[in-house]
Amino acid sequence: MERLLTMDKEQFISDMQAQVRQILGRVADAVNDAPTGNVISGSEMAVRDAMAELRQRVFEKAVQMRIDSTESSFPPPKDATGRSKQNKGRPPRTTVSVNGRMEWRRVRYHAPGEGSDSPIDRLVDAMETSVSVGMRELAAGWASPDAVLPGASRTSIRRRRSGYRRRCCET
Numbered sequence: 366m367e368r369l370l371t372m373d374k375e376q377f378i379s380d381m382q383a384q385v386r387q388i389l390g391r392v393a394d395a396v397n398d399a400p401t402g403n404v405i406s407g408s409e410m411a412v413r414d415a416m417a418e419l420r421q422r423v424f425e426k427a428v429q430m431r432i433d434s435t436e437s438s439f440p441p442p443k444d445a446t447g448r449s450k451q452n453k454g455r456p457p458r459t460t461v462s463v464n465g466r467m468e469w470r471r472v473r474y475h476a477p478g479e480g481s482d483s484p485i486d487r488l489v490d491a492m493e494t495s496v497s498v499g500m501r502e503l504a505a506g507w508a509s510p511d512a513v514l515p516g517a518s519r520t521s522i523r524r525r526r527s528g529y530r531r532r533c534c535e536t
Contacts (some may be wrong), residue, residue: 369488370438380430382475388419421465429469432485436472437491442484444476451475458502460490489533 392412399407442450455470471485491498 368435369431369485370435372427372434377427377498378409378414379432381426384422385419388415391415411483421467423465424464425469428467428489432469432489434470435488436485439470442474442482444479449477450479450482453481458495460497461500463499463503 392415395408395411395415396404398406441452442449451474453473453475455472457468457470459466459468461467469489471489472484473481473483475481
């Protein structure tokens with residue numbers, strides 16, 4: 366495997382339509398359920414949470430589809446003797462990104478004496494980290510909040526940073 370293949374954009378859109386409709390329904394319900402005179406403050410957190418969930422789901426699905434298209438096109442890697450490594454299944458891997466914690470699955474291979482490996486990991490994230498560069502920059506305060514999360518208030522960014530700052534910067 367030298368590079369990740371692209372996903373089928375139309376299939377991705379088709380697969381996500383039901384989830385987008387569900388989230389948009391939650392947004393509409395939150396705004397409709399907010400009391401008169403308090404429409405913005407009575408719905409903004411529910412809308413923010415729903416949209417954050419959608420952003421995370423969309424990103425996770427897109428990455429997974431790209432992984433799936435690549436893995437289906439490549440044969441298993443070979444061990445030192447030239448035999449195909451054993452498929453050990455598709456265990457999950459998680460990454461914390463500015464789009465939330467995402468989980469993706471990839472094939473893990475094993476060869477006696479060589480251990481286990483997931484070649485796709487290096488193609489998805491060359492640094493093979495569990496916290497994305499964007500999240501580390503945001504947590505450490507190196508990136509401006511608007512550059513990473515356009516429209517986010519400084520207060521919400523500070524709250525997000527506090528939970529991840531030490532963990533992210535030490536990784």
